[in-house]
Amino acid sequence: MRRRLAISVPGGNRRSWDADALPDIVRDYALETLADPDAVLVLDETGFLKQGKASCGVGRQYTGSAGKITNCQIGVFASYVSRHGHAFIDRALYLPKAWTDDRDRLAAAHVPQSVRFATKPALARTMIERAIAQNVPFCLGWQPTAFMAWETSRWRSNAQPKAMCWV
Numbered sequence: 001m002r003r004r005l006a007i008s009v010p011g012g013n014r015r016s017w018d019a020d021a022l023p024d025i026v027r028d029y030a031l032e033t034l035a036d037p038d039a040v041l042v043l044d045e046t047g048f049l050k051q052g053k054a055s056c057g058v059g060r061q062y063t064g065s066a067g068k069i070t071n072c073q074i075g076v077f078a079s080y081v082s083r084h085g086h087a088f089i090d091r092a093l094y095l096p097k098a099w100t101d102d103r104d105r106l107a108a109a110h111v112p113q114s115v116r117f118a119t120k121p122a123l124a125r126t127m128i129e130r131a132i133a134q135n136v137p138f139c140l141g142w143q144p145t146a147f148m149a150w151e152t153s154r155w156r157s158n159a160q161p162k163a164m165c166w167v
Helices: 002-008 022-034 103-108 120-133 146-158
Strands: 040-049 059-063 068-082 085-094 139-142
Touching: 022 068, 022 085, 040 059, 040 120, 068 120, 085 120
Parallel strands: 040 139
Antiparallel strands: 040 068, 059 068, 068 085
């Protein structure tokens, strides 16, 4: 794995590398040993408690980690789980509207100009679509969290049944 990361680092310089390339490398590495047609793609959100307001995406929002509204960042994650083991294969940082509406704040945090507000379910849906596009063999498992509840039934009705099964 370390060799693969070094190859992906431009010029072999550890200080300058593409963080967006890492999930592809991890996914490919994980699938070499974990791939299984009965595997499950599990999506969930996780909160990271924070002090202050400088960390990208930080704000007062609900997180199950604390069980209340508090200052935190929220990440949405996709885990690949099979009978052979499990690994995180995708991730996205949720940016609240207070962040995406403040272009100066986004620029100061080095967020690409193309980034716009997306709900947590929309971030999860993008991960599912990316996994399907990359031919990741899986069934889709829903972690029962409030952030997914309202969109689950709508998304299921638009999903291609041959592409996944539901757990």
